[in-house]
Amino acid sequence: MLAHNPDIAQRLDDIADLLELEDANPFRVRAYRNAARVIRGLGAEVAVMLKRGDDLSELPGIGKDLADKIQTIVRTGHLPLLDQLRKATPAIAAELLKLPGLGPKRVKTLYHELDVHTLEQLHRALLDGRIRALPGFGSITEERLRQALETHAAAPSRLKLALAESYVEPLLAWLRDTPHAETVAAAGSYRRCQETVGDIDILVTAPRAAPVVKRFTEYEEVEKIAARGNTRATVVLKSGLQVDLRVVPPRSYGSALHYFTGSKAHNIAIRRLGQRRGLKINEYGVFRKGRRVGGKTEAEVYRAVGLPYIPPELRENRGEIEAAAAGQLPTLVKLADLRGDLHVHTVATDGHNTLTEMARAAHERGFEYLAITEHSKRIAMAHGFDSRHLLKQIEEIDRFNATSPRITILKGIEVDILEDGKLDLPDATLGHLDLVVASVHSHFHFSRDKQTGRILRAMERPHFTVFAHPTGRLIGEREPYDVDMPRIIGAAKDRGCFIELNAHPERLDLIDAHCRMAKEVGVLVSIATDAHRTEELGNLRFGVFQARRGWLEKADVLNTRSLAALRPLLARTMR
């Protein structure tokens, strides 16, 4: 069996969990977690790297031992250390570790002192009052555990970035109205533009903290105040979103923003660099022998450790620090680099606006071109097009382009990839178009081989241009179908076609690691909204965020091309 990067990373994380429970050296535990993160974010498949003879120990945080272990996983699908740890550690222990307030020490106490082997047994121990009698436990811990157990089934929900934005921006505006507040900024995973965020960190600089904390807790959306101190507070909004506020003096702004933006792994790596230079870096500043030497801006923090500024989207310690040190940071793609959108629908199928309305809205956003890509007939619920309808729309677009010089509409289709890998419309019809976007909307349950084979067959069709929302996932709602993305990306390279990064906030389908993979292989990515109404054209920014997390530069993105440069690229696929 061939292990893929996420499988390898999962095994390394499992080892870290189990080692933690064994009271192993915490730095050893961290080494496994680091390695898992590095593998997860890699722009290439480890299996492929090994085949071409790459030395894994050259990767940051991976030495000879871990390189050997990873190789064993790829070769055999197993790792003796993990099997052995699993035998020695009860399954419940890893489960308990995830509960708030429980670390390795308390988990061990529960297991050994109270014989807790299931969550049910934990529950009973809580009811019997046996928990609070344990050394190191008390009535507050007992209550916390009780609550955690109640909500355990309803897994901790993370909020999609777009939804978080709708809660965060009004709150930031509210805080900006605080008298004497200077800078108000969201940090954390929100600033790093992760797909989903667990909670929100807000940083404010002000000469006095108290008025800011007061105004924060008085926000009308606040459901409950979870904590409130002199310079910080935590609230839960009515939406259930937890928000942490920290107020720092202006001279600490850069180091505080850096610290609260994270990621944790990135911060650790940066502080370590500082340490080697005799610096201490914390949220209040950069210090040498107790004397402040920087921290007003983030750039100062990076400069102190000899690095250029690293954009928040890259801060995962997945190679960005090494790239920065080598002067090889990517110049990340920006929203303003995009010249058009290559995947939208209109009212002719399941959209809500007319072709003219979509075109006008696209023009107002500064687009040079817009591809209309309706569903094909297989998607009957969406009134998908057959050949006749498509040819009719082609005429309509020709008429539009002849009379509207301000924006060019490209003739396209979102054609369904059928069960057997055929396309839902005949080649003769597709040949009339400027581009063919193809996607999977059925048979999500196929095995990896079967699903991948189906897509590869579709890709071989003469007019296949862009593979849209490549894994079909809906964040938090539908798992991706099982598909061998490295193979798909490789085939796209051979075939000269493109992969979509669907910018819909619920899809964001290409994940960051696959963006990096596409870049590495040299496959251009189309960042597209899949808009069904004019307002959704604005979702393009979420696609750009995701692309930036995937290290993409302007040149790596298909639709940063001018129309003149785009046409020959599309034409090549329409052979």
Add this chain to the structure above:
DNA sequence: GCCGTTTTCGGCCCGACTGTTTTCAGTCG
């Protein structure tokens, strides 16, 4: 387990908070 312009051994980010405890271990971010 990783790593090296003080090092191939002996370090490993740093601070705050919480709950439980009488001075601090454990947890968290």
